[in-house]
Amino acid sequence: MSTSAGQADGGARAGRAARERPIRVLVAKAGLDGHDRGAKVVAAGFRDAGFEVIYTGLRQTPEMIVEAALQEDVDCVGLSIHSGAHMTLFPKVVELLKARGAAGVLVTGGGIIPPEDVAALQRLGVGRLFGPGSPLSELVAYVRAAVAERRASEGAAAGAGSAKGPTPTRPPS
Numbered sequence: 001m002s003t004s005a006g007q008a009d010g011g012a013r014a015g016r017a018a019r020e021r022p023i024r025v026l027v028a029k030a031g032l033d034g035h036d037r038g039a040k041v042v043a044a045g046f047r048d049a050g051f052e053v054i055y056t057g058l059r060q061t062p063e064m065i066v067e068a069a070l071q072e073d074v075d076c077v078g079l080s081i082h083s084g085a086h087m088t089l090f091p092k093v094v095e096l097l098k099a100r101g102a103a104g105v106l107v108t109g110g111g112i113i114p115p116e117d118v119a120a121l122q123r124l125g126v127g128r129l130f131g132p133g134s135p136l137s138e139l140v141a142y143v144r145a146a147v148a149e150r151r152a153s154e155g156a157a158a159g160a161g162s163a164k165g166p167t168p169t170r171p172p173s
Helices: 003-020 037-048 062-072 086-099 115-123 136-163
Strands: 025-027 054-055 076-081 106-111
Touching: 003 025, 025 037, 025 062, 037 054, 037 076, 037 106, 037 136, 062 076, 062 086, 076 086, 076 136, 086 115, 106 136
Parallel strands: 025 054, 025 076, 076 106
Antiparallel strands: none
C-alpha cells in the first residue's frame, strides 16, 4: 500500500470513528449564577440519552468553560444562564472557541433569555436556545441532529482533502 493511500485510509478510519463515538457534551454554569438544578436535570437527560456528559459545576468563567471543552474534546457546549448575563457570556464562549480553533463546537444552552436576545445570540453563532420547561427530548433531538450535521460536514471536508493525497512540497533549495 502506498503512503498516500495509507494516510487516506487512516484519515477515513479516524473520521468514521469520530462520527460513530458518543456525543460529548459539556454542561456549564457560567458567571455568578448559583441556580444549577436545571443544568443538572439537562446533564442527566443527556446522559440517559447516551451522550457522554461533563458537568463543570457552578461559577465558571468563559475561559474555564472553553479550556474544559478543549481538554474533553466535546462536540457541544451547553450553557445554563439565569443571571441575565447571557449577552456577555454566550458571545465570549463562542469567541474563545473560535480563537482556539474549535469553531466547530456547537454552543447551545438555555435560561431566562428574552426573544430579541435569542435572535441576537443566534446571529453571533449560538445555536438553538431553550427556556425553562423545555422538554428534554427537544434538547436531545436538537443536539443529536446538530452534531450529526457538523460531523458529516467535517467528514466530507476531511474526505475531500484525503482523496487528493498529501500536499506536494518542494525540496529545500
